[in-house]
Amino acid sequence: MKLDILRRLNSARARREAAILVTDTGSGDERLVVEQSGFADDALRDELARRFRSGASGLGDGEAAGTFFTVYLPPPRFVLIGAVHISQALAPMARIAGFDLTIIDPRTAFATPDRLPDLALLAEWPDEALKRVPLDAFTAVAALTHDPKIDDEPLALALAARCFYVGALGSRKTHGRRLERPRARGVSDADLARIAAPIVLAIGAQSPAEIAVAILAQVIGALRTRGALTEQQAPKEAVA
Numbered sequence: 001m002k003l004d005i006l007r008r009l010n011s012a013r014a015r016r017e018a019a020i021l022v023t024d025t026g027s028g029d030e031r032l033v034v035e036q037s038g039f040a041d042d043a044l045r046d047e048l049a050r051r052f053r054s055g056a057s058g059l060g061d062g063e064a065a066g067t068f069f070t071v072y073l074p075p076p077r078f079v080l081i082g083a084v085h086i087s088q089a090l091a092p093m094a095r096i097a098g099f100d101l102t103i104i105d106p107r108t109a110f111a112t113p114d115r116l117p118d119l120a121l122l123a124e125w126p127d128e129a130l131k132r133v134p135l136d137a138f139t140a141v142a143a144l145t146h147d148p149k150i151d152d153e154p155l156a157l158a159l160a161a162r163c164f165y166v167g168a169l170g171s172r173k174t175h176g177r178r179l180e181r182p183r184a185r186g187v188s189d190a191d192l193a194r195i196a197a198p199i200v201l202a203i204g205a206q207s208p209a210e211i212a213v214a215i216l217a218q219v220i221g222a223l224r225t226r227g228a229l230t231e232q233q234a235p236k237e238a239v240a
Contacts, residue, residue, distance in 0.1 A: 135161035
């Protein structure tokens with residue numbers, strides 16, 4: 001890898017931006033494509049988009065035949081707002097799935113190491129805690145407390161940061177009331193539509209553990225289809 005390409009790659013990775021090293025296997029020519037810099041005019045844009053979503057490196061085919069794509073994606077983060085029962089089930093599963101997990105809850109009776117052992121647990125108000133846990137396009141945020149004093153601010157921050165997934169627990173009626181508050185503060189309807197609510201994939205989940213599975217499935221679906229809304233991302237089931 002040429003030094004200038006390596007420098008650009010290291011810079012992109014330090015900024016938690018996705019990048020792909022594109023190598024012509026015949027000539028050995030290399031170039032770097034950084035997702036946030038845009039690639040709409042690239043001749044291989046469809047293959048690049050697919051690989052940015054999947055995170056899979058490999059040899060292309062069709063128009064991309066003879067080209068090897070080495071994909072560098074930032075480690076995905078998952079921020080849970082609320083040290084609730086669902087978080088207790090969701091946290092270990094999310095870690096197994098490869099997410100860098102943080103749980104935030106200012107309620108010290110809930111945010112205890114006994115309830116959530118061996119996890120990054122911040123017993124602080126989310127607006128303060130998130131100053132040390134920056135949100136970005138490779139971060140998912142799920143608000144789980146039902147308390148607007150705790151949930152509203154991180155949801156707004158997640159939308160502003162263009163997090164790949166923003167979800168909130170609650171019924172459709174609760175979510176309707178939730179949307180009134182940021183709308184009054186000037187948040188656009190287009191941004192508010194990005195909130196997955198009612199949260200979870202529609203699998204008939206009932207128990208906290210089942211709801212956790214459904215949330216994680218939806219988050220993984222959003223990660224692997226970034227920029228392309230699918231049925232898996234579209235919430236269909238209310239959770240009270």
